[in-house]
Amino acid sequence: MVLDGLRRIVRNFIESREYETSVNEFVKELQKELIRSDVNVRLVMDLTKKIKERAAEERPPPGLTRRDWFLSIVYEQLVNLFGGPERPQVKPPKKPWVVLLVGLQGSGKTTTAGKLAYFYKLEGYKVGLVAADTFRPGAYEQLKTLGEAVGVPVYGEPGSKDAVSIAVKGVEFFREKGFDVIIIDTAGRHHREEDLLAEMEDIAGRVRPDEVVLVLDASIGQQAFEVASKFHNKTPVGSIIVTKLDGTAKGGGALSAVAATGARIKFVGTGEKIDELEVFDPKRFVARIMGLGDLEGLLERVKKAKVELSEKDVEDILEGRVNMRIVYKQLVSLRKMGPLRKILEMIPGLQVRMPVEVDSKTLEEKMEKWLAAINSMTYEELDNPEVIDKSRVKRISYGAGVDPEDVKALLKQYEAVKSISKQLKRQKNLLAKMGLD
Ligand code: GDP
Incomplete structure (x- = not known):
């Protein structure tokens, strides 16, 4: 885990000693830990100076111990380092939103292109991928496979070496067709580093992307500052x-990249699978690395679930509105959190009767098939599964290469989720009537 030692330092903060001694001791340990985690040294010095100043100047409000007050200062300053308390804005501000992914080979760029495409597709956007890495053999095929897995079209010109032209044409291709989000995957290596950077500058100059996203491997360490600065000088980085x-991996390097570019971390990759991408939440991230909060286990699981379900999704579920996208996200959450019934049991005051209980083993087996089926659905079917009749079931199962029975089982699952959603709505209305909303 990133900045692993931080929890220990927080735990060891000793109150019985003189406040100033405790603070100095803490700051010294914090510096060591941050540097050990590859955070840029200047950044560490700036941060700890600020913490010390605030600790010396500010007085705790009544009711708060000096320890808690001090830790809240540390928390705040760390959160600021990660871009402030607000979660980053990930909704595309305009359409089409053209995203140019840059970064070194092996950083996870192509995988991330697929994950982003999937993320935005689930949010209801029409997404296109452009394969503009003409340096690495097989890059086009890799992206194509990812695109197929998530049901997103990929523009590429296998055999061509002209990355700039592919990027320009790819964006045009999707723009003309009215796509909402266009993601360009680029090369991460050339024979000479200057050539790579020049190519990125060229692509950015011709395509004029709305956002340049730097993809950075958490384990890159102290090099992060330099790598980020190099890309940033050629193609101003909008997010990370x-x-x-x-x-x-020691993820402190990422912080150095933030410092080098002034850009915010928007997403983090947490695994190789297509759905293992999370919107970066500075507050929760810092709370976690500081080891704050006792409900950590539960929070952790709820956090994972929340990544799948956006606030709007939750609102929709509570209003009795569900569609296939929500069902899929729920299934993914389920896989990560365990049976839904167990999770719902943890929420006090909520009583939901589960129409069908799916155990996680069956679910695991079905997930792949259901995913394939969902990917073969049209946008109309995703938004309104009611339209799926017998002949559509046939078409979907054929397209996905699964049994019609699998598609039917998925539709049953949808009905189950819809029923829970309706129950939740009734409960919500009841609570509201009782003034407990
Ligand atoms: P690219 O050269 O930048 O396009 O990198 P790739 O997308 O090919 O990824 C390189 C390797 O990193 C692959 O084996 C990916 O599966 C792996 N990878 C990418 N993102 C993640 C992640 O968030 N977690 C883990 N564990 N592996 C990742």
């Missing part, structure tokens, strides 16, 4: 995606 945060 940190990949492989699931590994044992």
Whole structure:
């Protein structure tokens, strides 16, 4: 885990000693830990200076111990380092939204292109992928396979070496067809580094993307500052995606990239699977690395579930409105959290009768088939599964290469989720009537 030692330092903060001694001791340990985690040294010094100043100047409000007050200062400053308390804006501000992914080979760019396409598709956007990595053999095929897996079209010109032309034509191709989000995957390596950077500058100059996203491997360490600066000088970086945060990597380097570019971390990659991309939440991230909060286990699981379900999804579910996208996201959450019944039991005051209980083993087996079936659905079918009649079941199962029975089982699952959703709506209305909303 990133900044692993931070929890220990927080735990060891000793109140019985003189406040100033405790603060100094804490700051020294914090510096060591941050540097050990590959955070840029200047950044560490700036941060700890600010913490010390605030600790010396500010007085805790009544009712708060100095320890808690001090830790809240540390928390705030760390959150600021990650871009402030607000979660980053990931909704495309205009259509089409053209995203140019840049980063070194192996950073996870192509995988992330697929994950982003999937993320936006589930949010209801029409997404297109452009394969503009003409350097690495097989890059086009890799993206094509990912595109097929998530049901997103990929523009590419296998055999061509002209990345700039592919990028320009690819964007035009999707723009003309009225796509909402266009994601360009680029090369991460050339024979000479200057050539790579020049190509990125060229693509950015010709395509004029709405957002340049730097994809950074969490384990890159102290190099992050330099890598980020180089890309940033050629193609001003608008946001950062940190990949492989699931590994044992010291992710402090990512912070250095933030410092080098002034850009925010928007998403983090937490695994190799297509759905293992999370919107970066600075507050929750810092709380986690500081080891704050006792309900950590549950929070952790709920957090994962929340990644799948956006606030609007939750609102929709509570209003009795569900569609196939929500069903799929729920299934993914389920897989990560365990049986839905168990999760609902953890929420006090909520009583939901489960029409069908799916155990996680069956679910695991069915997930792949259901995913394929969902990917073969039209937008109309995703938004309104009621239209799926017998002949559509046939077409979907044929397209997905699964049994019609699998599609029927998926539709049953949809009905189950819809029924729960309706029950929730009734409960919500009841609570509201009782003034407990
Ligand atoms: P590219 O050269 O930048 O396009 O990198 P790829 O997308 O080919 O990824 C390189 C490797 O990193 C692949 O084996 C991916 O499966 C893996 N990878 C990418 N993102 C993640 C992540 O968030 N977590 C883990 N564990 N592996 C990842």
